[in-house]
Amino acid sequence: MTVRSENPAIFHCENKCGLCHGDNRKCSCSEQPPASKKKKSGKQKQSSGDLRKLYKNLQKEHERVGTAFQNLQEQNEELARDLAEREADLEELANLVSTKDEVIKNGERRLLQAKKVIADLKAEVQSLRSRNDHEEPDNQHQPPQQQSETEIGGVSSHSLSGIHSRYDKVLQVIYDNRCSMANAFRLAGCPRSTVRDFVAIAELKIVDHREHERVIRDHVGSVKELEVTCRKRLRRYLPVMANLRREGKLLPLKFDERFYE
Numbered sequence: 001m002t003v004r005s006e007n008p009a010i011f012h013c014e015n016k017c018g019l020c021h022g023d024n025r026k027c028s029c030s031e032q033p034p035a036s037k038k039k040k041s042g043k044q045k046q047s048s049g050d051l052r053k054l055y056k057n058l059q060k061e062h063e064r065v066g067t068a069f070q071n072l073q074e075q076n077e078e079l080a081r082d083l084a085e086r087e088a089d090l091e092e093l094a095n096l097v098s099t100k101d102e103v104i105k106n107g108e109r110r111l112l113q114a115k116k117v118i119a120d121l122k123a124e125v126q127s128l129r130s131r132n133d134h135e136e137p138d139n140q141h142q143p144p145q146q147q148s149e150t151e152i153g154g155v156s157s158h159s160l161s162g163i164h165s166r167y168d169k170v171l172q173v174i175y176d177n178r179c180s181m182a183n184a185f186r187l188a189g190c191p192r193s194t195v196r197d198f199v200a201i202a203e204l205k206i207v208d209h210r211e212h213e214r215v216i217r218d219h220v221g222s223v224k225e226l227e228v229t230c231r232k233r234l235r236r237y238l239p240v241m242a243n244l245r246r247e248g249k250l251l252p253l254k255f256d257e258r259f260y261e
Contacts, residue, residue: 110177110187117169118189124162160201160216160223166190167202171251181252195251198223200230200260203250207237235260 017023166188173184185192195202201223205212211233219226234241238260244250 106177114187114189121189160198163194163198164202164205166195167199167251170195171249174251175248196253198227199251199253200227200234203241204230204234204237206250207234207240207244231260 169188170181170184170190173179173188174181177183177187179187181192185195201212204215212230215226215229215233219229235257238257241250245252
């Protein structure tokens with residue numbers, strides 16, 4: 001539609017500016033055509049869509065990094081526990097090595113002591129043999145009655161010292177080494193029979209020293225008969241002996257009650 005007028009400034013409505021009402025082809029107004037606004041809004045929608053995608057991607061990446069960090073933290077805790085266990089194992093191993101070294105040193109010292117004990121026993125046996133060799137000619141010239149009196153009255157505290165020393169030696173070896181009876185006799189260098197056959201004589205002295213002295217003083221007979229007498233005297237001390245064995249003051253030997261009859 002064209003507006004006609006006598007005024008030459010009249011122009012077509014389609015070219016009329018919305019702000020100054022002049023010719024929009026010649027004015028410098030900021031109003032833009034509707035088509036350009038549509039294009040700008042389309043670009044804004046496109047940029048906001050890209051930002052949303054980017055935000056979602058960043059959110060997913062953040063979740064992935066958080067999950068990875070949590071996994072790494074659990075792995076670090078597991079590695080820390082493993083490291084602590086390994087340190088404990090190393091410390092235990094070091095203590096074991098130190099203990100083994102100490103055991104070896106103690107074993108060497110005990111071996112030297114055992115060698116010394118063996119040497120002393122050999123010297124004692126040699127001395128006894130030489131003494132017997134000197135005493136045999138004198139005994140051959142004694143009358144039969146005098147020989148029997150010497151055998152009967154020959155038991156004394158001095159003659160029983162070997163029994164007590166062997167018993168104490170085996171008991172000390174068990175206390176020092178915490179070993180079995182068999183190993184104790186082996187380390188002490190004492191035959192088992194030399195202690196077992198006279199155990200009552202040795203234990204009565206430990207249980208009741210005065211009773212032991214009275215038995216020796218009143219006894220007339222051989223050492224074997226003295227052993228039987230000491231067994232009978234020990235019968236009244238059986239509860240006391242049980243306590244002494246638990247305390248390690250007597251050898252860990254077990255006998256039937258008939259043994260003390």
